[in-house]
Amino acid sequence: MSKIEFDHTYSRLPDKFFIRTLPTPVASPRLIKLNHDLARQLGLEDQWLCSAEGIDMLAGNNIPQGAHPIATAYAGHQFGHFVPRLGDGRAILLGEVIDRNGVRRDIQLKGSGRTPFSRGGDGRAALGPVLREYILSEAMNALRIPTTRALAAVLTGETVARETSLPGAVLTRVASSHIRIGTFQFFAARGDFEGVRTLADHVIARHYPSAAEAEMPYLSLLAEVIGVQASLVAQWMLAGFIHGVMNTDNMSIAGETIDYGPCAFLDNYDPATVFSSIDHAGRYAYGNQGPVALWNLVRLAETLLPLLADDQDRAVSLAQNALATFDAQFEAVFITGMRSKLGLFTEEENDLTLIKELLDIMTRGQADFTLTFRYLSHSAGNATEDEELLSLFAEPGVFVEWLARWRSRISREAQTGSERRNAMLHVNPRFIPRNHRVEAVITAAVRNNDFRPFEELLAVLGQPFEDQPEFAHYADPPKINERVLQTFCGT
Template sequence: MTISIPFDNSYARLPDRFYAPVRPSAASAPQLLQLNRALAAELGLDAEALAAPEGIEILSGLRIAEGSQPIAMAYAGHQFAHFVPQLGDGRAILLGEVVDRSGRRRDLQLKGSGRTPFSRGGDGKAALGPVLREYVVSEAMAALGIPTTRALAAVTTGEQVVREDLLPGAAIVRVAASHIRVGTFQFFAAREDVEGLRLLADHVIARHYPAAAQAERPYRALLDGVIAAQADLIARWLLVGFIHGVMNTDNMAVSGETIDYGPCAFLDDYDPNKVFSSIDRMGRYAYGRQPEMALWNLTRLAETLLPLLAEDEVEAIADAEAALAAFAPAFERAYLGGLRRKLGLFTEKEDDLGLATALLRILAANRIDFTNFFRGLVDADQSGLRDMFEAPTVIDDWLAQWKARLADEPQDELARRTLMRAANPAFIPRNHRIEAMIRAAVDHGDFAPFEELLTVLARPYEDQPEYDGYRSPPAEQERVTATFCGT
């Protein structure tokens, strides 16, 4: 079966200092684990052809599809505040770009495909566990309505990769609006390559922020657009309890999508200081610090754009600072708007933030499950909420204040519950479920938990009583205390 992928590779048409041409390492015996048929259709690709032997060879890197121009993208980045002037795609290869059925340009990237010129001593490959984690979590985030990269396919490679132990090798085909990062801009800024910065900025404007091209000052409009997109994205993360875990500048996409699911995790009990990532030893990227860290990253982006903002450095810095000042109010609007929806509030009142933050303090003090509490508020009588607390009276005053606030709303209870049901998921990718899924696949070759988890998480806002066990927090012995990067 002949496969036709209509590649149109705009990034590969940029100068060769933007990337390195590279061929994927041939997988010895690739097997298809999962194909996202709905996403394939969205991209205008033939799912049946992709699932056939020739398609699996393309998805694993064993065969280069016609029109593909495999490249590893160059970028730099701050990793835990330490600047590294050259990083780049060390275990990922951009196969090319397609324009989907909605007219959106999308990258197809093969991750875990072997060494590139940017591998820095690594093998460029991926183990099965991190591939399954990224597939599940990225698709769950999409179902939750959060901008994210997507998973088109996962394959096993037939090889073993060396980490602490020998592990089965795998690869994932990732789909993104683009893989351009804050670190991509830093790569050219570190080299004082102003022409490269201008070419990159123009490419990003054309691809992600076309209205900026018509602005009086396009590069300021670009910066404004990225800041607004990130403010909205981080608010969405917090509203579902997501912790990225490694918010380095090379892991922040200028498109406003969530990218690079390494040691990511979701809150069980609410704790603003929660850290899961094994490499985040100082809590830099704790759940509650993510807005602050996003602004830090955006400040690094603004620094790279100074030569494009104004010829006079003082003027450029003032311009950048004015743009960055918009982040906090934009984030607060998005976050408070999301909290209102979670609480069933259609109108805006001055003390809504106080009502919400009082609840969050109670949840934190009593180690209450974040997802289940808010989903419990959707119920008509909230009868199960008090049972979550060792001392049920702790929540009584707050519930009374909330119900009094609801009494001021013009909408009826059905409208309220509909609003809240769409804002409060019943199901999230709970860490212990992901860990159990990975262990079943890696240790026993059992992919049934992987398949079932995908099924459940595809409909996070529906009750799905047949999968009610997936709503349960972990038992003490099931708790995941650390998550790990796939490298």
Template sequence: MNYVPSQPASETAPFPFDNSYARLPANFYARVEPTPVAEPWLIKFNRKLAEELGLEAEALERDGAAIFSGNKIPPGAEPLAMAYAGHQFGTFVPQLGDGRAIMLGEVIDRGGKRRDIQLKGSGQTPYSRRGDGRAALGPVLREYIISEAMHALGIPTTRALAATITGQPVYREQILPGAVFTRVAASHIRVGTFQFFAARGDMESVKTLADYVIERHYPELKDSEKPYFSLFKAVAARQAALIARWLHVGFIHGVMNTDNMTVSGETIDFGPCAFMDAYDPKKVFSSIDQFGRYAYANQPGIGQWNLARLAETLVPLFDPVADTAVNLANDALTEYGSIFQKHWLDGMRRKIGLATDEDGDIELIQSLLTLMHEGNADFSLVFRRLVASAGDNGSDPALVELFEKPGAVSAWLHDWRGRVARETLDTGARAAAMRAANPAFIPRNHRVEQAIDAATRDADFSLFEALLDVTSRPYEDQPEHEAYAAPPRAGEEVLQTFCGT
């Protein structure tokens, strides 16, 4: 397979496309163009991201409504819908694919990284499975807010380039305004992409896909003695690091199906996702997660389960001796657990101001989490107020008041200060390090819903814009926006989130 880049379509084109995925065999995708919409209106354009991608920002601001709605195909685009399969809540579906998303093409950003440009909600494809291929405004705004907030938090994620209203309704449980979301990703290749070919016994395509992924995401593995096993280990390591970072900020993905796990290590698909308010390891928001499969604390184990499914597709490539190949896969899956635990513990140490390792640290961390659960304490606020306590004992009451059992928290603070006393950082440096590890602002669920309601009901995007602004600086103190750091009041709490399909 030839992966040599083609020449950009035009120096003056808004997108300098170079579409490597479109050069793969035809069974990897379906060629399809977006379905035009009635009256597109550009709600939001991420100019800063466009400039990072090396795009012609002025041209996109001028023609963005037409391009980002799918009404105008820019020069050099090769629209396609990707084929993939997936385990959905543990049940294998041999064909899913992009049912409401169409990839326009790829660009090389200013950092030399290849990025996909994809339209979500752009009409039917051969993979739509009787769906209309459209998206409602609410899910588009949710994905814009959450993906950009995740980026600001420093968590690998797909990005939001634009959101566009279509001018025509979509029909769900009710009639809703339609919209298109423009997503940017390192790639949209998923565990389910490998499953699509493996389920058909098409190992030639599995190998072609693996070669492509190595070339695109892990070029340092090309000369490895066992490149496909090395690829699997690299994907597993990235997932371990990613999921640990989710847990550090109280993020619950909500639908960790194998078709929603990228091999690039980015967070993707923000349908029923949410951030916890009060800490609860069993917390679930997704309305379709009836049995808590994807609850907050289950996410590391689900990551390992998904990787086992990826291993099943690749294991014939690991080693010509079947038993050896299976043993390699099992060893790598075991190693995933160790890698995750290290990332999680290192991050939790940073959150409570520890720069060194001691044997009792995990017990100290777990005891705080237990107190938070028993005391119905807000996850983000506890850690942010601990930052203040690191610099001033007089700040303890503001932290303790978050718990329903304040006495036990005071005892924990005594133990914590004893541990911190053995650190080498001075008080100021420790507080600064903790502040950089504990966001003051997350896109709290009630704020996201308020922004969506205002936009959907009244075409009022002021709350959407305000939330984007606040969450773009999550680690900064923003006294003027203190209300955005607060948990929901009585009657504001969001108990369920919903898929965008």
């Protein structure tokens, strides 16, 4: 039997926070991939998870002793429109474990069948979206960006009906918690402010214990969430990541990247880039992610107003003051990160101008986002390596002028070219999960039952800052006929 020591702080909350429900068994589960390192971090027996009994658990066929499966309730603004009842429509939380670092982590099955929140859906997941989330979430972790993790992917032996009939799969997802801005909205929309208070107290105890010691704990909670979200989205931007569906129900209170649907990484830099097939107006374009995060945080603040002060005007003023700090916090993380990407060890007044000029030139020059910074790292150590860098730009002449300004800027610092190069290579990845590579992996798995490309891509992305010469082609931007212009939601 399983030796998973589950705890259940969330399912000990009142029943209105969730509905107890069981996964729907599947026909013939087969393990695609187990994340052995993560299993060990969680204190789980990875060999048991690979056994028939363990695979049955990962597929939802076997409920391990001590698990209390639930589907959690939440609401959310979807593309700006409020939906008062969403909830886990195809995900079931088995329980929580305490990892080897003493951190509480959720273990959830995604694609495990219908729940009372399914709203007519089948509650299942197709293989493609499961592989996409596994790849993207593990790549984000390797890039040192806060994220949910993928513990396992399992084939179900059944098909799911989407545009066509597709192989079904289940993803086992690990998160610091699955509480969202939309969870707060679920109770606030019903006028259940005791529910909001209970949820806020739970979040403070689980994620932000220092807020409990503050003079105004709920205001401190709001300030903490604003800070982690500002930092998270700035880190997305520094990596060229586009979430694609920044609805309030997809924004984690813990400050982790969650719900990898039609997400993607930039190839050519352009702040107006949109990949999501359902984002027709570009609401969640790459360059809009900061303002959208703030918009979502305003929605969170609205739910907390009754907890901030008895007087409505006073509560609004406190919330506005907290929200007014977002831009500065976002900009601080972004500029600090950009200084690191540009190899700047000191701060100068005109650094932001230098950054903005580069991004503008990259947009006009259709330069690859990831490789521009990677090749710039090489040029920091040796000016004779500029040729590779210049080849990225459709208008290299304008970029050459910027390059001269950058060299003038770094000349005022004490670091050697080698020291600067090494520091830049540590923050500028060579490998990201390029969209055409992810799609090729999915195609091989879905059409040919071939998971070797999936395994290889995962291995490459696990060391994004290493050169890995034998896998150099994974760093190449897509050829014109390889470009992926749209990504799709798994539902």
